Amino acid sequence: MKKSLIALAFGTLGLGIAEFAMMGILGSVAENLQISISAAGHLISAYALGVCLGAPVLLLVRKYPLKKILLLLVTIIVVGNLCAAAASDYWMLLLARFLSGFPHGAYFGVASIVAQRLADKGKGSQAVSVMIAGMTIATVFGVPLGTALSNTISWRLTFLLVACWSLLTFYSIWRWIPQMDSLPDSGFKGQFKFLKSPAPWLIIGGTLLGNGGVYCWYSYINPLLTNISGFSTDSLTWLMVIAGFGMVIGNLLGGRLADRFRAGLVAAIVQSCMVFTLLLIFFFSPVPWLSVVLMVIGTAGLFGVGSPLQYLIIRFSKGGEMLGAASIQIAFNIGNAVAAYCGGLILQAGFDFRYPALVGIPFAVLGSILLFILHKKYE
Structure with a gap:
């Protein structure tokens, strides 16, 4: 390397x-x-x-x-x-x-x-x-x-x-x-010209909504593991390490697949898999070993779309590459903030810690739709 x-x-x-x-x-x-x-x-x-x-x-x-x-x-x-x-x-x-x-x-x-x-x-x-x-x-x-x-x-x-x-x-x-x-400097106004094309907006929207959907669940992963899956508080450290390994694997695998196949298609498929993962988390998180397996799949998917989308945004932001590439992180952080808020609303309404995953499904569905449109029309 x-x-x-x-x-x-x-x-x-x-x-x-x-x-x-x-x-x-x-x-x-x-x-x-x-x-x-x-x-x-x-x-x-x-x-x-x-x-x-x-x-x-x-x-x-x-x-x-x-x-x-x-x-x-x-x-x-x-x-x-x-x-x-x-x-x-x-x-x-x-x-x-x-x-x-x-x-x-x-x-x-x-x-x-x-x-x-x-x-x-x-x-x-x-x-x-x-x-x-x-x-x-x-x-x-x-x-x-x-x-x-x-x-x-x-x-x-x-x-x-x-x-x-x-x-x-x-x-x-x-x-x-x-x-x-x-x-190459395209001037101050030229930095924003790439935003006139739908493709960058599809990438940004797919990032915000798709990752936001997963973060509806992941923002409350600790109380889900202790209150629903039945793990002790002391076990959370090693569980978070396992979740981190899922992120590492998903990120590297996503990058490799995006170079072998079309990056937009890889991102869209991974994001659509997150829809089903969130649904499975809702139903099977009370089963401890299944909860851990689904957590790893969820964190792998969360970062599995990162490098394909980061790669694509540079491709579709000619003249404003730096702003385009940085916009992914803006979308990611805004999506996380919105997701944590929306996930918290259903908890405040009295539902248990499985329900933020359910709240995240519509976001993930919309994110995957945007990425499939990107792949179909612009790749």
Whole structure:
């Protein structure tokens, strides 16, 4: 495997820890800063807001060489997480979390383009899947490590871990990524011309609705496993590691299949499989071993569409590739936020933890329909 692709994956691994570890250290942060859990939850929202607002800033640096943009983004990741580790109060931490999320979508956007440039012929989607692999590996190793550091020493060490890892990422990119020319500049307005075509909207909509449907279920996976499947709270750590392995396998397999077959078709089929998976989760989650199997299938599908769609959006956003590639992360985060809200509504209505999976099915159906239209009309 090329060192240059590994360097890109180092970056997404750090971003994965920064994004997902917050869920595991929420209680420690709330206790230390003497705030409520609901207030601490805003630290997750602040990161997501940073992701959404940070991606369009790429327009300001579009004329820079790609390697220089990556190094700039990684520098912001280091600074944001150092600020989070040193935050003295809630508001400072909230601002630091926003700053930490600011380069997230932009990094994915630029790294996707760089990965395709570094790829061997006919293996563009696989190269993107290697870049994304860091995010999935974070759920297997990085997030449990960050949670353990928080529980045994201090939550501040979790953010310090991300900052130190990002320094290693900076060195790896500087050392292993070759110099690349900047993308052809189509002007400020030209960056948005790709949005006049239906294809990018189908990809963005498929990402938002499809992944959102799965996140209706996954947002409440912990209480589902304990309250419905009957697992103990102590077993959640290794169950989340198993879920992370599903993400790793799904991501790499999705990239390989997308290069062998048509990427849109692969994404559409995987997304349609999630419709049936969510239905099976609703009916069979009370059976412990089936619940685990379906969890792995669900997490594999969640990331199985990532590299095909990231690959396709670059193909269909000529003249605005960086903005197009970053838009996938915006759609992903908005979809997650909407999914968690919709899944929570049915729980507030008094239904049990199986029902968010049922709520997610219409979203997944719509997402798969959009991707099948993409494949049929534009591939």
